[in-house]
Amino acid sequence: MRNPSSSSSPSKTSTKAAGVSTPCCSKVGMKRGPWTPEEDQLLASYIKREGEGRWRTLPKRAGLLRCGKSCRLRWMNYLRPSVKRGQIAPDEEDLILRLHRLLGNRWSLIAGRIPGRTDNEIKNYWNTHLSKKLIGQGIDPRTHKPLDPNTSSDDKASSSKKANYIPNPNPNLVTSTLEQTVTAGPRIMKGNGHYEGTILEQYHGGMVGNGHAGLNLQSSNGSGLGLRSSHGFSNEDNNDDINYCTDDLFSSFLNSLINEDVFNSQHQVQQQPNVIAPGPDPLISSAQTISFGAGWDAPIMTSVSASNQNDSKMFNDHVEKHF
DNA sequence: AATATGTCCAACCGCAGAACG
DNA sequence: GCGTTCTGCGGTTGGACATAT
Known part of the structure; x- marks a missing residue:
């Protein structure tokens, strides 16, 4: 698995992101794309110092040129100490399957039942692995039928x-x-x-x-x-x-x-x-x-x-x- | 070796609900 | 009760990397 922190190039651009603006991220001068180790350090140390929340104003207080949404996402999906990295274990996979069968695409809810895993990670794992696995077994991944x-x-x-x-x-x-x-x-x-x-x-x-x-x-x-x-x-x-x-x-x-x-x-x-x-x-x-x-x-x-x-x-x- | 294709996953977007004034 | 802002969620994108041709 690639280490996200190694993708330090901020040059990654998104045509979708560049074309569509939102109140949160459209401000001129806002940085986009992959986070650099320096940004991670700034965000992590700030949250460690001041705690989570007030994401809208956090970037300015932390000295980051990111929108609050981006900061929150980075913290939730990568920087939080409780986030577990690495392969999804077989028992975790089985739990994901059963929870998805019960809850559908409620990724955050599923993630809440699997300590250390984020909704984004589970969502990605589902889309790239489990859905294909079910299809291979002749099971519709959406209906589990x-x-x-x-x-x-x-x-x-x-x-x-x-x-x-x-x-x-x-x-x-x-x-x-x-x-x-x-x-x-x-x-x-x-x-x-x-x-x-x-x-x-x-x-x-x-x-x-x-x-x-x-x-x-x-x-x-x-x-x-x-x-x-x-x-x-x-x-x-x-x-x-x-x-x-x-x-x-x-x-x-x-x-x-x-x-x-x-x-x-x-x-x-x-x-x-x-x-x-x-x-x-x-x-x-x-x-x-x-x-x-x-x-x-x-x-x-x-x-x-x-x-x-x-x-x-x-x-x-x-x-x-x-x- | 070069190119095409497939896979993975971090990051972004739009939206909805909660919180607040 | 209403409007605005904040927060969190699910869907989607696209660049990096791996593999096949």
């Missing part, structure tokens, strides 16, 4: 029979029986095609409603929107009790969801023929064969035994367990 054009139309036809159905523009998120149980109303989505209204978002909406702060997922119209959470490793110095508590709860819930996602993949084919039914799932097989050291794997491996319970009860159990 077999690459079979016949099934998609059938699914759409059957799903359209539902009264409140709105076609899901984000196939990253697999429809599960559990999700259907919870999200009974119309699906909410944004104009950019992101599916809005997953079980996670419903869940977080409930958390906010129950008085938990820190993960506000409510949009202005009251729908669950844009699942956002703090990175597990990005706010280590600033976590207050509420955030810590919420993150912990969310962590537990996500672990359980990963678990149940596996369960549903195997279960819904028999139970609900009108529901999109994933085919052979490499995530399941890998989860069953790879040994992990991290703590999150244990419940994933054991919960399949709950296959006799109905999904609604499973969700209720979740809520009761964690709240």
Whole structure:
């Protein structure tokens, strides 16, 4: 892997960047392109001294000719001490796969579950490695379903029979029986095609409603929107009790969801023929064969035994367990 | 050796939500 | 409640490097 800090040439230019201006970066004299070691040193030492935040004014205070966005990105993706460099380990890869199957392209959320990895790194790794790997296995990397054009139309036809159905523009998120149980109303989505209204978002909406702060997922119209959470490793110095508590709860819930996602993949084919039914799932097989050291794997491996319970009860159990 | 093609990944952009006055 | 600013996210780009021809 190339060392980014070695790419010290500031001469790299972007036609896109040169042509389009934004309020943040269009100022004359702003430097662009790869960061030099000197700039890295300036930024790192300043943040070490003064802390993160106030990115807009940080460059001036730190003596950098960069826009705040660029500084933030450089810090978050490269300079932070907690950023882990190097190859993605097999267990990390497996976790990325399963989280992506559950969350879709919520890179920051996935990154928050993998200590030391940034959303940009995971996004890149997905686009360059994992998506191709899945395609090679005959799996659609967006849907995590077999690459079979016949099934998609059938699914759409059957799903359209539902009264409140709105076609899901984000196939990253697999429809599960559990999700259907919870999200009974119309699906909410944004104009950019992101599916809005997953079980996670419903869940977080409930958390906010129950008085938990820190993960506000409510949009202005009251729908669950844009699942956002703090990175597990990005706010280590600033976590207050509420955030810590919420993150912990969310962590537990996500672990359980990963678990149940596996369960549903195997279960819904028999139970609900009108529901999109994933085919052979490499995530399941890998989860069953790879040994992990991290703590999150244990419940994933054991919960399949709950296959006799109905999904609604499973969700209720979740809520009761964690709240 | 020279060129073409493919891969990787840091960096940029536009956008949306949160925060603030 | 409204407008503005700040922050963070996901999608995308393009240069550096690796490999194939």
